[in-house]
Amino acid sequence: MSWKPNRHSHLTIHEQIVEWIKSRIERGDWTVGTKLPTQRQLAAQCEVNRSTVQLALDELRADGWLESKVGSGVYVANNVWNMHLRKVQPNWKKHIESSIYKPNYHTIQLINEFEQNDRIIRLGTGELSPELLPTKLLEQSLQEISLEQKAIGYSSPQGSEKLRGILCKYLKARGIETAPENILIVSGALQALQLIAMGLLEQGSIVFQEQPSYLHSVHPFQSAGMRMISVLRNSRLGGHLRKIKRNRQSLFYCVPTLNNPTGHSWSLEEKKHLYEVCKELQIPIIEDDVYHELLFQRPSPPIKSFDTSGQVLYIGSVSKTLSPGLRIGWVVAPEPVVKRLADIKMQTDYGSSAFSQEIVAHWISTGLYDIHLENLRTQLKKRAAFVEGLLEQHFQKVASWKNSEGGFYIWLRFHEPVVNKALFLKLLHYHVLINPGYIYETRDLHHIRLSYAYASLEELKEGLLTLLELIK
Amino acid sequence: MSWKPNRHSHLTIHEQIVEWIKSRIERGDWTVGTKLPTQRQLAAQCEVNRSTVQLALDELRADGWLESKVGSGVYVANNVWNMHLRKVQPNWKKHIESSIYKPNYHTIQLINEFEQNDRIIRLGTGELSPELLPTKLLEQSLQEISLEQKAIGYSSPQGSEKLRGILCKYLKARGIETAPENILIVSGALQALQLIAMGLLEQGSIVFQEQPSYLHSVHPFQSAGMRMISVLRNSRLGGHLRKIKRNRQSLFYCVPTLNNPTGHSWSLEEKKHLYEVCKELQIPIIEDDVYHELLFQRPSPPIKSFDTSGQVLYIGSVSKTLSPGLRIGWVVAPEPVVKRLADIKMQTDYGSSAFSQEIVAHWISTGLYDIHLENLRTQLKKRAAFVEGLLEQHFQKVASWKNSEGGFYIWLRFHEPVVNKALFLKLLHYHVLINPGYIYETRDLHHIRLSYAYASLEELKEGLLTLLELIK
Structure with missing residues (x-):
């Protein structure tokens, strides 16, 4: 989000936040039922204290612009259009719910969302780490x-x-x-x-x-x-x-x-x-x-x-x-x-x-591609060996796995059926993102798809140890 | 197509063509019912006379690899798998015909196909002419x-x-x-x-x-x-x-x-x-x-x-x-x-x-984009004026139109309902491709979408005069 309050405005910061949220609702950017970013996110965006954000949200709630749902967050209120704007708008929710295409599973939507977060450790991402991408060479090749x-x-x-x-x-x-x-x-x-x-x-x-x-x-x-x-x-x-x-x-x-x-x-x-x-x-x-x-x-x-x-x-x-x-x-x-x-x-x-x-x-x-692949395999082999070392050192008692033949993944199997959505969410709380087995087979609560290709070696270590701790 | 006969082979050219076609069929590249390129196209690809191609096709027909359908072309024969290869293959035709997505209308498929042909004059294409694209500037910008x-x-x-x-x-x-x-x-x-x-x-x-x-x-x-x-x-x-x-x-x-x-x-x-x-x-x-x-x-x-x-x-x-x-x-x-x-x-x-x-x-x-747009509008304006000049000079008696306000198109209306599929096909025969009104509204036989954005000025003139001749 790009908007920030203006420190030199004649309005107070919290008044500006109130006006900004109202304008987003009035403009139809945030329709009825839209979930607002969390207080933490809003505070980070506006570069203000959470208490300032809270003050603004409380005011909007009191005026009927917003409503809270317990345990779920703050939403644009249902009757905001009648109350404040005296206009109707298309029922987008109904449009979305009755349409053809299935939404992604909730866990996968969360994965897509949290993968955008720089602070998260991504233990399961099916993607090369930025440091393994030949960014500079690609940039140079653009000139050719x-x-x-x-x-x-x-x-x-x-x-x-x-x-x-x-x-x-x-x-x-x-x-x-x-x-x-x-x-x-x-x-x-x-x-x-x-x-x-x-x-x-x-x-x-x-x-x-x-x-x-x-x-x-x-x-x-x-x-x-x-x-x-x-x-x-x-x-x-x-x-x-x-x-x-x-x-x-x-x-x-x-x-x-x-x-x-x-x-x-x-x-x-x-x-x-x-x-x-x-x-x-x-x-x-x-x-x-x-x-x-x-x-x-x-x-x-x-x-x-x-x-x-x-x-x-x-x-x-x-x-x-x-x-x-x-x-x-x-x-x-x-x-x-x-x-x-x-x-x-x-x-x-x-x-x-x-x-x-x-x-x-x-x-x-x-032939640039072949040279790159040669180098990439060497890098991935090193990463696989590093992760396998960590697993041998720490996971022998709780899980089993086969050493990698290549690619990105180790299909790590926990002896106990511990890999459920609660674990997924708890790990998110600690800024660790996993790809749980149940997104590849509904009833599987034993596996995670561990990827050694994305996170840095330090992150891999930290993420795996956090995982181990939560499981124990 | 990339294959060409080898002039130094111990096989004659027509034997090589026969073997090549057989191998395409055996490999499953050309499945039962696939329409082969025309004799003309094959001759051009192989850089041989049409008679050599004809000889090869005749032989394959006689042996049951191919079959002709009157007025439509040469196809991989229905029983080729039983006769020659003693194997079955997936019924792709059935897969395609029963599947979800509609095929493009035939006229539009033809348009997509003939737009790939360099010799065709494209009177209706909704695309900027290659000469209007800022190719060099785009190439330079890659370096930045x-x-x-x-x-x-x-x-x-x-x-x-x-x-x-x-x-x-x-x-x-x-x-x-x-x-x-x-x-x-x-x-x-x-x-x-x-x-x-x-x-x-x-x-x-x-x-x-x-x-x-x-x-x-x-x-x-x-x-x-x-x-x-x-x-x-x-x-x-x-x-x-x-x-x-x-x-x-x-x-x-x-x-x-x-x-x-x-x-x-x-x-x-x-x-x-x-x-x-x-x-x-x-x-x-x-x-x-x-x-x-x-x-x-x-x-x-x-x-x-x-x-x-x-x-x-x-x-x-x-x-x-x-x-x-x-x-x-x-x-x-x-x-x-x-x-x-x-x-x-x-x-x-x-x-x-x-x-x-x-x-x-x-x-x-x-700001490169804005500068480019400024220049582009000037170019398009000149092209529009050129085509409008041609229309005034030659089409007054048979058609009506409004001068362009911008973009690519003039919606040219013929007084008589002459714009039917027969005209479309006849023009193709003369290497002129139009976008007939009936692809935008089924019953419309009066209009063509004339685009002054794609073809060169000479081509526009030649194409329009060919069109006029066929209509008269």
């Missing part, structure tokens, strides 16, 4: 980029042809033979899932997933009316899928390399098994491969590399490796699928940032 | 941008705080008082509409629009199950809206400044009239204001500037002014609405490109 007039206009439906050509070569090294016409550039992997939900499935379609699954924490499919079904990959998988699927459209979503949230990677045999099962049942596979560059050992080939039936929709991205701020990912798929998804993307946002696409093309084609 | 580590990570849900702060000042000059918390950064205005559809409306909700309407040519609302109803803004508007709306959720979408496709701007009184009518009926207004910087005269204040009921969702963008490739726009709305839309955006694509946001922040805050 020459823009073509055509490139900064509206994009072609499938995205920059230059970038798609470069990706073909890049994907070849990953064992995938493809052509630019089989690639769609998207604004990150999540958008790919969104487009697949809208463009290839009907309401009531089934999306199979492993358990736990990243897909439980976002819901592109659920919001579009699809059913998510978690399955085990064992010898009876085929019969199981067949029984559930029957005649319905379905998809199988998986992260075979460095799974999110568990960090686990499948063997080549496991990949082939799933492919064969899905091929027989004609169930397309979404292979989410956004972490493979971060494997400490050489990765085994992706499912897409032995897909001869046009069965696999393969997703890649630079969000986990170069910069999430670029918002660039890609889908490799049969041509009719790519054309369909591109058509919907054109209807949704008219393509991804041409500037971001130029930057990614530059980094991959010049 | 310093990135902060935090800025290139995942964005905060509402977008870059820096950019939102800068936009507050920018919007103030447009008469809109707002705060960073009331702004959401989006990837262009179309995404704003998409988020509003998903986040504020239910299936069966009504979206009112003027006739003709840009919204008829894209369908974020229709695909989400909303009903579009076109209305006239006259003295009976209130009663009319009330009767249709009844208890349903509804919105009023409008482009009051430099309407798309008509180029018309409302008077201040018209804006106030709509606001009062909608306020009484509690119908929120979407004010799409992406063209206002291009008005040749000073624009009158937007509806949002006198919105005291939090009724107006205001949309702005740099796509029509600076570069569509940036994919940056914004929504100004009451806080609960902005929070709701931001939550959905986080679930959709995790925010817009941080790089694009930095560039826009730089251009607006340094």
Whole structure:
């Protein structure tokens, strides 16, 4: 928030705060039922004591502008429009509640919100630490980029042809033979899932997933009316899928390399098994491969590399490796699928940032990307070892884990079912943010997704020890 | 397409083409029912004669890999999988046809496709000509941008705080008082509409629009199950809206400044009239204001500037002014609405490109943007005058129009109902692409949206004369 009281005004500070809040309500910025920032937040913003803020809020409450709800906070009063402004306004609350899209789970909304807070220690964030991002190199590379007039206009439906050509070569090294016409550039992997939900499935379609699954924490499919079904990959998988699927459209979503949230990677045999099962049942596979560059050992080939039936929709991205701020990912798929998804993307946002696409093309084609990845893996390996050391030293009695094979995560399992929302909230109170297992599988109260990629080493230590203390 | 035959191979050129096409089919890139590029396109790609391509296609047809459909083209044959590959593949066609999202209208798909063709004269494109984009200046400005580590990570849900702060000042000059918390950064205005559809409306909700309407040519609302109803803004508007709306959720979408496709701007009184009518009926207004910087005269204040009921969702963008490739726009709305839309955006694509946001922040805050706009208006004015000159010289007998007030468009009305799909296709044959009126209003066979912003002056002249000839 940018407003601050004026120390030289003829009004007192608290009068100014009162007037400012009234004006926000009058202007419709804060509609009926809007929750105000906390006293602490308001005091910080206005750079005044909390008592000054309290005085202002008390006055507004007394005048009927605001109302308190016990244990929840201060809200714009229900009858403020009748009382003070003699006007009606749209019932936004009703609009929001009756609309199509599901809100994020409360815990995830809180995670999104608190991730903006600089003072918080983020133990679960699925993102590279700012210090691991090649910020200076990116900045320098901007100077080497020459823009073509055509490139900064509206994009072609499938995205920059230059970038798609470069990706073909890049994907070849990953064992995938493809052509630019089989690639769609998207604004990150999540958008790919969104487009697949809208463009290839009907309401009531089934999306199979492993358990736990990243897909439980976002819901592109659920919001579009699809059913998510978690399955085990064992010898009876085929019969199981067949029984559930029957005649319905379905998809199988998986992260075979460095799974999110568990960090686990499948063997080549496991990949082939799933492919064969899905091929027989004609169930397309979404292979989410956004972490493979971060494997400490050489990765085994992706499912897409032995897909001869046009069965696999393969997703890649630079969000986990170069910069999430670029918002660039890609889908490799049969041509009719790519054309369909591109058509919907054109209807949704008219393509991804041409500037971001130029930057990614530059980094991959010049080899800057490969050099960066080499360095990044070294850094991540060090961080993983540091956290594993802390776990061995302090967590042996309360939890178990497998050492990391790469990527960001350790799927830390507590012996006791202690990871509930109360723990999540209590940790927030101590400025520690975790990604609890229950956002990846509702009934899981044992795990947290521990990320060694984001917080600094000192923060990781402090956060883990705070966690340990609260659990004990 | 990147593949080309190898002149030094032991295989003949036509054998190589046959093998290449087979491999695309085997790999699943071209699934059953995929339409192949035309002979002409294949010949151009392979840099061979059409007869060589024909020979290859004939052979593949004879062997059952391909099949022709009269007047439509060559397709991957239906039984190719049984015959040649003894395997099944997902029925992508069924997936696509039964899925949720509507495909673009065929004419619009053709427009999207042919806009990629360099040889076509684009008479209707709603985009600045490459020569009007400040490409060199944008390239130079990249060198002045310093990135902060935090800025290139995942964005905060509402977008870059820096950019939102800068936009507050920018919007103030447009008469809109707002705060960073009331702004959401989006990837262009179309995404704003998409988020509003998903986040504020239910299936069966009504979206009112003027006739003709840009919204008829894209369908974020229709695909989400909303009903579009076109209305006239006259003295009976209130009663009319009330009767249709009844208890349903509804919105009023409008482009009051430099309407798309008509180029018309409302008077201040018209804006106030709509606001009062909608306020009484509690119908929120979407004010799409992406063209206002291009008005040749000073624009009158937007509806949002006198919105005291939090009724107006205001949309702005740099796509029509600076570069569509940036994919940056914004929504100004009451806080609960902005929070709701931001939550959905986080679930959709995790925010817009941080790089694009930095560039826009730089251009607006340094004043580069204002200088560019000044120059752009001058250029557009010259182009408008040129086209109006052509129209006066050649079109007086067949059509009527109003001279442009700014922006990109002249809404050219032919006296006879000649603007049908046959004309559209015939013009394509002559490499001229128009935006026919029927994509903005189904029954309109009189208008085309003539854009003087995209094609070069020579192309504009050639295209218009071709159009005139075909119509006569």
